[in-house]
Amino acid sequence: MRNSWMSKIIALASLLCCLPLWAADILLLSQTTSPGLNTFAEALQQQHPGLRIRQHTLQEGEPSLKPGDRLILLDEAALTWRLGQRQNPPSLALRISRSRAEQLHLPSVPGLTLLWSDPPPLRQMRLARLLQPGIQRIGLLYGRHSSTLLEEYQQAAQALDLELTTQLWENPRDNRPLQQVLQDSDLLLAIDDSQLYNSQTAKTILLSSYSRQRAVIGPSAAFVKAGSLASSYSDQADWLATLAPLLEQPSQQWPSSLYPQHFKVISNRPVARALGLAPPDEPQLQRLLRDHEAQP
Amino acid sequence: MRCLLPTLALLLPGLAQAFASQDDLFASDSELPSVLTATRLKQAPAAVPGAMTVLDRELIRASGARDIAELMRLVPGMMVSYRQGNLATVNYHGSNSSEARRLQVLIDGRSVYRPGLATVDWFDLPLAIEDIERIEVFRGPNTVSYGANALLGVVNIISRKPQDSLGTRLQWRYGQTGINDWYASHGQALDNGALRLSLSGQADNGFDKDANQQPLRDDRRLNRLLLSAEHDLDSQQQLSWQLALSEGSNQQPYTYRPVFGPYSPGDQGSDTQVRDYAASVRWNIDLSPQHSLQLQGNLQHWEHLRSWRACDAALSYYPPLRQLWQMNPQFAQRFALSGFTATSQVAAEQALANQIINEWLNGSGRQETCGTVNQDLRESRAEIELLDTLSLTDDLRLLSGVSLRRDQADSQTYFAGSTHNNLGRLFGHLEWQASERWLLQGGAMYEYDQLGGDSLTPRLAVNYLLAPGHGLRALYSEAVRSPDLFESTPNWSYWITDISPNIYGRSDAYYFVSNQGPENLDNERMRSREIGYNGHFEAWQLSLDVKLFDDHISGLISEPLLNNAIPASNNSSISLRGMETQLDWRASSRDRLRLSYAYIEDDPSNPNDKHQSARHSGSTGWLADWGQGWSSSLFYYQMEALNEQPFQRLDLRLAKRLQLGSSQLELAGVWQQRLDSGTLAWREVLYNGQQIQRESRNDQRHRVYFTAELEF
Structure with missing residues (x-):
């Protein structure tokens, strides 16, 4: 009984420590899944144990978004899908090069941050x-x-x-x-x-x-x-390190684009x-x- | 904890590296092939086992040179001159250069060293200077890598890959001394490769006067065709092939001097019609990133057709005189040149001499007769070579190979028909990077030569890297030159045709002089010791190479290839010692400076090899880009007393590049100014060591020519 009470306190403390106040889900979105993608999702979860991280592939169908959800777009299909959304959920687009963005004529979209795969x-x-x-x-x-x-x-x-x-x-x-x-x-x-x-x-x-x-x-x-x-x-570890401060910030403060800092x-x-x-x-x-x- | 984790990842690079696995979403390997594999990478300049000069395209263009021989002036220790007017001779360091037969010259791995007379037709090579990507000159013996005859050095000419020269280029050059050159090429991309066709022509009037102030007959004219292609068969195999033709004529003066009196010249000259044909195929196979094979086959044919009318006394065709020459050429020569006063103790010789005197005295021998002299020579070479490059570890690489070659020469005059030689070669070269600082390289070549015998030549080099990009080297090598077909199997005699008036009832007959040669000539052998330094000062963009050398050639064949009584032998030797240096400095993004200098001490045992090395020689160049399409280059060349003649020349090239839509037009002018008052050609030894000075000079000490080039 005592132990259960203690564990509740610990759980609450860890929630306070690790969960941002605007806590909501992080949705990892991609066309399909792959071992690399799964490894990234696991590493991200390990790095942010307080965040609820969900994986969704467009193959499975349209993702269901809750208010306050933040997206991490992991491929071009996911980015394209995001561009078609009217609600403009806050999104971090990874694995996109500057030249590819130019080729796709990416419009400036509110709530979308492009994290360039190119070294600066x-x-x-x-x-x-x-x-x-x-x-x-x-x-x-x-x-x-x-x-x-x-x-x-x-x-x-x-x-x-x-x-x-x-x-x-x-x-x-x-x-x-x-x-x-x-x-x-x-x-x-x-x-x-x-x-x-x-x-x-x-x-x-x-x-x-x-x-x-x-x-x-x-x-x-x-x-x-x-x-x-x-x-x-920048490899996965560098991207995790680059993402960490962003995920801690309110998404309103996200820049429109960013080079990997690590x-x-x-x-x-x-x-x-x-x-x-x-x-x-x-x-x-x-x-x-x-x-x-x-x-x- | 939230704050700690990313920091932890930064602090533990090992952990971070662990993420960079095959499954890394961000840095995983894509499907890129490994391109610069261990078999494709070569040693850095500081680690090369020897002295090397690379003439790149920028330098070649800036020099304003019209032919490859002139480019050799940029190479330290290279002696460039001309014989019989404007036929170039290029020799490295020394020894009798009239034939310059101790330098291996390759075009894309194909030896253009002619098998019959062991010369290189610098002017008639079927490759325009515009088609050259770079020239690598290996300064020193290297038979292990390049085969016998790479005795003094190797000139490795690498043509532009078709893929790197797509589009159309048109060029026209015009100027003083009759310069009239043209070049047209078109490169076309194919499905899995590229193809280029180059057509070009070159002509000039050569020098103005000879040593006697007489007009010199030395015009040159040449047309060339080069078809070059490469095909990627798949990602591991590439096939490239070339077809090269050249056709031209080189004027040569009438040099026949009547033996028996002041008979009139039979002709105005003794011009040569030249045709060179070459075909080569190369197949590169990458078995793995550590192992590659290269199979190359070459077929070549050279035709030098030369005939002229010559006049002398009918006695020249008198059979007893020919018999006397065959019996004792030294006596026959003395007898003929002494006005028939020389006598012989040998009864048979004296009996023939008496017959000859009678023929002369009765008048029929004195009659002027003219006939057609034919000096046609057709040479061929077929060669196949397999080269294996195996990288055993990151620090150990083995280059090995085998080649088979057949040389053939056909000439009634030089060989009384046809002669040939078969050669086989096995070679291996090991490169071992023993540590970051020490590099050991060594190898050996075994050659089977049907005429010249077998030979085994070793080569060993040690490089010590003082720092990356800075290396000291020490090397010892042995090399051989096998006698060419003419040296090995000479059978020189002239069958004169269309003799008029007929003599002894015939319109054709043998001229009395002939030369059978010793037929037992051995290989020339060279022992070379070298220490050197090569460094690249990265911060200053400056490269420096210094070489100290001590070479000795024994069994040297010094006798010139002349139809006279002097038999060729292996009795001569020569020692060559000295120092060379070259410096290439990109002083700023717009300026490049280049210096070369050689100091050579030669000690030949045979007078024929004297005066063949300039003690001091060198070049200085300044290439500048002035912006707005303007560029200039200034070169100064100097040789002290080559052939007892000083040489100093200043070349200025000024160019303007214009953009015309998608095309580029370059207009350039070259001013060459001789700063010395000397002449420019070789002495050639004639009978009894008498020398004739075949010097050449231009009336004006300068020469100007202009080039227009359109690229689209």
Whole structure:
């Protein structure tokens, strides 16, 4: 009897500690489910034991929303569904790149926060500079859907006193823009644009760059494994850490978009060695980048 | 607890890493193939087991050079000159360069070193400079990787991949000394690959005057076709092939000097018609990221057709004189050149000599006769090579291979018909990154040469990385050059046709001079020691390479390929010591500076190998981008006393690039200014060590030409 009373107090205390005052459900929405998705849901629940986290797939049908529910949209189908909702439930859209958002002509929607899957340009350029301090000219290929990012890249380059050389690459079967940008730059910075950087183009981009002894930075961890020199990237742990403060805030304070604030650095040591560079010290690079970003 | 968890994740990177598993929703592997695999990555410059110069496209373009030989001036230690007017000779460091037969030259892995006379037709190569992606010059012997004849160095020319040169390019170059070049290419993407057709032509008038202030007959004209394609058969296999043709004519002066009196020249020149044909196929197979194969087959055919009319006394065709030459060429030569006064102690020789004197005295031998001299030479090569690259671990890689080759030469004059050689080669090279700092590389090549015998050449290199990008190297290598077909099986005689007036009742006959050669020539052997430094100063974007070398070639065949009484032998040797350096500095985003310098001390045992190395030589270049499409480049080349002639030249190139809609137009002008007063060509040794100076000079010490290029 005493134990049951005690346990009730503990349960109440933990509720007070862990449940936000505006407590409601977090609905993880996706088209289908997958082991990765389930792992993410479990990790999120573990991180926020006080939150009621539900998973729903659009395959099962329309989700039923309660007032105050907040959504985490985990794929494009979920985002598209959300765009069709009139009630505008507060939503965090994950796994969407800036170029894809441009391609989808995403309107500005109240209550929708886009959490970019791309590493931010300044972070990537700083990483490039840390790996190759002497570089002066950053080469950038962009597509029709990433052209709106140029200004941001330009600003990042200016902030680091780097020269940005850009080339529009509309037809991945025509290498001329790639050749030109490699000729006019010291390093190729890859935008997270799947129209440009994909399994079809990886071979051409990486072999052409390497034959000119130019490093490629970015756009993703997978590309580094294929032959890019390095990239910053955010994995599940980083996204959980990025999401945590948002989930604690009232959704009215959510920004309309956000880059991941937590990240890691991945590098390709054999490529670094072949380019005559020091073996990248990933934790050290990570620390240096974080320190830079921590500065006001 | 709510506040602690994210912090915990940050503090425990191990925990965070654990999340980055295959199932990570955000960073899981997509279907990207591994591209820069262990088999595709090569050593960084600081870890290369030897000295290497890379001429990239930017440099090639900025140099304003019209042909590959001129580009070699940018390579430290490379001696570039011209013989018989404007036929280029390129030699690394030293030794008799009139044939420059100790340098391996490859175009996309295909050796263009001619099998018959072991020369490289620098001008007639079926590859336009506009189609070159880069040139890698391996400065030093490397038979392990490139086969016999990579004795002094290897020039590895890599053409542009069709996929990297899509679209249309049109170019026209026009200028002084009759320069009139054109280039047209179109690259087309295919379903799983690309194809490019390049057509080009080149022409100029060469030099103006020879050493005697006489107009020099050395115009050049060439047309080329190159069809190049690559196909991705699947994600692991690629097939590429090339078809290359060139056709041209090189004027050559009339050099026949009548032996028996002041007979009139029979012709204005002795021009060569050249045709080169080449076909190659390469099949690359990636068995795994750690293991790849490359199979390459090449077929080549060279035709050098040369005939001219020559006049001399009818005695030149007198059979007893030919017999005397075959019996004792040294005496026959002395006898002919002495005005028949020389005598022989050998009765048979003297009897023939008396017959010859009678023929001369009775007048019929003195009669002027003219005939057609034919020096046609057709050479072919077929080669197949299998190269295996196996990455045993991240730090251990084995390159091995096998190749088979057949060389053939057909010429009535040089070989009295046809001759051939079969060669086989087995090679292996191991690269071991023993630690972050130490790199050991070594290998050996075994070659079977039907004519020259077997040879085994080792190579060992140690690289010590002072820091990433900075390496010291020490290497020892041995290399061989097998005698070419002409050195191995010479049977040189001239069958003269259309003789007029007929002599001894015939319109064709053998000219009296012939050369059978020793037929027992051995391989030339080289031992090379080198220490060097290669470093890239990342913060300054500066690359530096220094090389100290000590090379010795024994069994050197120094006798020039001349139809005279001097037999070729392996009796010579040469030692070459010195220092080379090269520096490439991207001083700013718009300026690039490049320096090369070589100091060479040569010690040849044979006079023929003297004066073939400039003690000091080098180049300086400044490439600048001025913005608004304007760019300039300034190059200074210098060689101190090559062939006893100094050479200094300043080249300025100024270019403006214009955007015309989706097309690009570049207009460029090149000004080449000779700063010395010397001439530019080789001495060639003639009979009895007498030398004739075939120097060439232009009336004006400068040359200007303009280029317009349209790309769309």
